[in-house]
Amino acid sequence: GENVEQHPSTLSVQEGDSAVIKCTYSDSASNYFPWYKQELGKRPQLIIDIRSNVGEKKDQRIAVTLNKTAKHFSLHITETQPEDSAVYFCAASFGTGRRALTFGSGTRLQVQP
């Protein structure tokens, strides 16, 4: 089955700096890669996703890049703000959407004011 590894486990940045979180996946058949933000006790919230036919996607301060050859994808957050502090999970799946997501282990991002 799919295995997703995520690094780093914790990340502390100063407000305004950029944050980068990286994930690798094992199954070359995976074709959908979402990123979630989860605050304590709440549901994961989709912040951005990318499909395997695209190398990069951007939404305001958030961007995701995908390298299919190397089987890794990254989340980039620019101009970080204290409200970006949360746990971020990457995930991977394949198929038409009827497949469950395999999650990375999570990154706790702390943005220092």
Added chain:
Amino acid sequence: GAVVSQHPSWVICKSGTSVKIECRSLDFQATTMFWYRQFPKQSLMLMATSNEGSKATYEQGVEKDKFLINHASLTLSTLTVTSAHPEDSSFYICSAVAGTSGRAPYEQYFGPGTRLTVT
């Protein structure tokens, strides 16, 4: 749109009792729902895949006789934790896939989760 609800949001039960958790898609039909479990400071781990009208598919290591899943309609899936024990205490989250309702086929919509504490 694409709202998924869970009930209850939290529950405390005594060891040996059973607890039922409901997951509903409120504004779309979900042909497939997933149940995840999340222990404190850990990631979401898939427990089972629930398809409407058929038996759930359980992940390795998840006891199907302990975690009963029923997906009787296109908007409701239930997870029953039978004979709960303290080690079953966790955050249970469901998600739903919209299927062919016109929404993004890849995206999963998560419920708000249910915090189960077994004493």
